[in-house]
Amino acid sequence: MEWYKLPVNEVERKLHVFHKRGLLQTQIDERRKKYGENLMQEAERPSILVLWMKQFQDFLVLILFAATFIAAILGEYIDATAILLIVLLNGCIGFFQERKAERSLEQLKALSAPEMRVLRNGEWKTVQAKEAVIGDVVALRTGDRVPADIRLVQVNALQIDEAILTGESAPVHKQETALIRGGEEIHNQTNMAFKSTLVRKGNGVGIIVRTGMQTEIGQVAQLLEKTTVTTTPLERKLADLGKVLIYIVLALTILTVLIGLYDGKPMYDMFLIGISLAVAVIPEGLPAIVTVTLSLGVQRMLRRKVLVRKLSSVETLGCTSVICTDKTGTITENKMVVKELYMNGQYIVYDDLLQSNLPKNISTNNVQQMLQFGALCNEANLQVKRGTYVVDGDPTDGAILIAARNYGISYVEDEKYHKVTMEPFDVLKKRMHTIVEGEGGKRYFIMKGAPEEIIPRSRYQLDTNGRKFSADNTRLQKAAEHMAEKAYRVIAIAMKEIKDSPVNETDCIFLGMYGLFDPPRKGVKKAIATCRNAGIQTVMITGDHPLTASAIAKEVGIVYDAHNEILDGKALEQMSDATLQDVVTKVNVFARVTPTHKLRIVEAFQAKGHIVAMTGDGVNDAPAIKQSNIGISMGITGTDVTKEASSIVLMDDNFITLQEAIKEGRNIYENIRKFIRYLLTSNVGEIILMLFAILLSYPLPLIPVQILWVNLVTDGLPAMALSMDRPEKNVMDEKPRHPNERILSRGLGWKIISRGLLIGLVSLIAFIASYHMSNDITYARTIAFSTIIVAQLIHVFDCRNERGIWTRSPFGNLYLVGAVLSSLILLFVVLYVPFLQQIFQTVPLLKGDWGMIVLLGSVPTIVNIFTKHRKK
Ligand code: ADP
Ligand code: MG
Numbered sequence: 001m002e003w004y005k006l007p008v009n010e011v012e013r014k015l016h017v018f019h020k021r022g023l024l025q026t027q028i029d030e031r032r033k034k035y036g037e038n039l040m041q042e043a044e045r046p047s048i049l050v051l052w053m054k055q056f057q058d059f060l061v062l063i064l065f066a067a068t069f070i071a072a073i074l075g076e077y078i079d080a081t082a083i084l085l086i087v088l089l090n091g092c093i094g095f096f097q098e099r100k101a102e103r104s105l106e107q108l109k110a111l112s113a114p115e116m117r118v119l120r121n122g123e124w125k126t127v128q129a130k131e132a133v134i135g136d137v138v139a140l141r142t143g144d145r146v147p148a149d150i151r152l153v154q155v156n157a158l159q160i161d162e163a164i165l166t167g168e169s170a171p172v173h174k175q176e177t178a179l180i181r182g183g184e185e186i187h188n189q190t191n192m193a194f195k196s197t198l199v200r201k202g203n204g205v206g207i208i209v210r211t212g213m214q215t216e217i218g219q220v221a222q223l224l225e226k227t228t229v230t231t232t233p234l235e236r237k238l239a240d241l242g243k244v245l246i247y248i249v250l251a252l253t254i255l256t257v258l259i260g261l262y263d264g265k266p267m268y269d270m271f272l273i274g275i276s277l278a279v280a281v282i283p284e285g286l287p288a289i290v291t292v293t294l295s296l297g298v299q300r301m302l303r304r305k306v307l308v309r310k311l312s313s314v315e316t317l318g319c320t321s322v323i324c325t326d327k328t329g330t331i332t333e334n335k336m337v338v339k340e341l342y343m344n345g346q347y348i349v350y351d352d353l354l355q356s357n358l359p360k361n362i363s364t365n366n367v368q369q370m371l372q373f374g375a376l377c378n379e380a381n382l383q384v385k386r387g388t389y390v391v392d393g394d395p396t397d398g399a400i401l402i403a404a405r406n407y408g409i410s411y412v413e414d415e416k417y418h419k420v421t422m423e424p425f426d427v428l429k430k431r432m433h434t435i436v437e438g439e440g441g442k443r444y445f446i447m448k449g450a451p452e453e454i455i456p457r458s459r460y461q462l463d464t465n466g467r468k469f470s471a472d473n474t475r476l477q478k479a480a481e482h483m484a485e486k487a488y489r490v491i492a493i494a495m496k497e498i499k500d501s502p503v504n505e506t507d508c509i510f511l512g513m514y515g516l517f518d519p520p521r522k523g524v525k526k527a528i529a530t531c532r533n534a535g536i537q538t539v540m541i542t543g544d545h546p547l548t549a550s551a552i553a554k555e556v557g558i559v560y561d562a563h564n565e566i567l568d569g570k571a572l573e574q575m576s577d578a579t580l581q582d583v584v585t586k587v588n589v590f591a592r593v594t595p596t597h598k599l600r601i602v603e604a605f606q607a608k609g610h611i612v613a614m615t616g617d618g619v620n621d622a623p624a625i626k627q628s629n630i631g632i633s634m635g636i637t638g639t640d641v642t643k644e645a646s647s648i649v650l651m652d653d654n655f656i657t658l659q660e661a662i663k664e665g666r667n668i669y670e671n672i673r674k675f676i677r678y679l680l681t682s683n684v685g686e687i688i689l690m691l692f693a694i695l696l697s698y699p700l701p702l703i704p705v706q707i708l709w710v711n712l713v714t715d716g717l718p719a720m721a722l723s724m725d726r727p728e729k730n731v732m733d734e735k736p737r738h739p740n741e742r743i744l745s746r747g748l749g750w751k752i753i754s755r756g757l758l759i760g761l762v763s764l765i766a767f768i769a770s771y772h773m774s775n776d777i778t779y780a781r782t783i784a785f786s787t788i789i790v791a792q793l794i795h796v797f798d799c800r801n802e803r804g805i806w807t808r809s810p811f812g813n814l815y816l817v818g819a820v821l822s823s824l825i826l827l828f829v830v831l832y833v834p835f836l837q838q839i840f841q842t843v844p845l846l847k848g849d850w851g852m853i854v855l856l857g858s859v860p861t862i863v864n865i866f867t868k869h870r871k872k
Contacts, residue, residue, distance in 0.1 A: 143639020684756025
């Protein structure tokens, strides 16, 4: 169907929809059933079976299987079955961990799915783009990704970048009228908007005519939405660490086996023990647990309104040393209210206006005209919900509309003027304009924007009778600054009557200025202080006036002493990159800057070695967001483009949330350190026990199934529980971590070796002592087996603290308590269930035995109490 050739009413008739009302629910359901979801085809995912089999690919596990097979041939059925079962169980744990990680990643993807504004049953709402059906009426705004193929019915300076489809990078100007001739080329179908293209400017409304794979992009590309799995730096670092560890473990295992053989132990026994030891001790699961930890952290963040789009950013968050944040909406509430008007030398408190207390040299007409024109040169809409105004669109414009409405300028009055054209607000030019046609066909050019932009283009003002007189521009500038000092966002408005186009934007009549107030968010001051305490500098970047910016910056503590500097866009423009780098770390507020400056600011900080988190909401912010180490977009005010460029979305646009995210980022990294510490310490202990026993010519202290059981019982649940630990109290009292820091730095490596040695030694002592006392190897092995498990389960609580022990209650992490209890139960079953006693070659232990086991098992923790800890 060639939709571009049809006039709008024809399109409406064919699709049974009216563009002022949208589809009805019954139509939507019906069409969704018929055409399916508005999605591109996805690549197939591996089946559950494949994923499960993957767990056993590991080379060592395969050897273990082979060994079991040999054992079975030799008639060791019990051994063989037990080993097989344990390996399968281990595989299941790995499988569930991986599934969990994958699931949560999928959930994340679903959450960051694009949305659209759609008119259904007469009401505008936001839904996921995949829910779009043919006939849906959708709104397009600057920065949106077009959700489907759309026949436009209403456009407002709409320009769309269709490079993704046509390769042409210059945006296409769109219109609404039907194309009778031509238009076969996509590029020429100027009344259409195509799925996945990008709205660069303006806005519009249209009717969806094709969805999903039927769209142009679906047709040409047959794109498979591949979910490319990228590993994070930390996962890579761990994989590298894992490789090193494998060699160390293998060397030690081979050493153990060789010494055992030299000592005259049977070849077959040593072979099986070697393999089991290697399987138990090689931390093959590390990268998987890291992924699980990261994605669990990501879910915790989600509950706090932080959407993580790139897993790797969770790690980087903890390294953040500079936050470059927007003012409007992030530091402030973005609830603009007009507080003051300036007109003819007078500052009028807006609320006084409503009491009609006008100063002498101002007439009601003056006020009315200014407010009326402000409402006309405006991109927002107002809806009345439950008796209050709800702004649809830019809050600044919304406040200006409300100011007009409250003064009695109604929609009916607007109808007296007919909008001819509108140039939307441009952050680079810091102004916008409209041309309207009033009574008697008179045309007016209305311009509104930052005072520095409007005042130089104005030449006159109006007196009480509406007569022109020359304006004093210096005086107007002073007035603008005076208002900015009061933390007001100042917006000036001017107009002129025009006859011909093109209009030259000079010699306008200055109507006045609005002073808008946007209160800082509650709690921001504290969040900024917390960040400073954590070695993170907060820098405000705003398009607003330096005086407005610094007034707010002082209030929230971004500017806190006399050395803090404020740099404005003009000065920045003059600076070379080198000069900028010299001053950048001293600047706390960048005012009157444009999005292009943002990029330079990020680069300057990075050149100084900083890890920069940068927020942004507009289309033009995307390059800076991409360049920063952690790009942050806004869930509410952000455009699709910035969201796509960002690695984190603040769903409530709130600075406090960002600070929480950084804290969580630090915590996640610490949790990773915690379980690495725990796992490796345990493994060192196991190797030490075996190696030293053999060196001392004792019988093997553990048999293969026991080794594998120790590994299963201690590694699985407790490590997972550690990864869910809450932050230690003072994570935000330390300087940010250097991104290149090694995982085992800050004393972690030493802790692992020394505590591992202790765990191994106490288990060995328990083994030797009980062996000499009873001369019963089964009993001695049971003791060694229990001691090494108990020692590890006690030690796991030490791992929660990097900053001293007993600072945290052991019950602070209930998952861990639960995990340790279930591990103990797993220990008890193999000791006390007769059938399992046979398989695991254990004997039931008595009270006295347990006394010794717990005492010896606590030694590493007791030593821990008397050692120095990481400083604050
Ligand atoms: P911010 O960093 O606060 O988002 P902006 O870049 O949005 O700053 O705005 C810069 C300046 O442009 C403001 O100080 C104001 O004077 C002017 N301005 C902002 N929004 C509008 C608007 N909708 N219409 C006219 N002028 C505006
Ligand atoms: Mg803005």
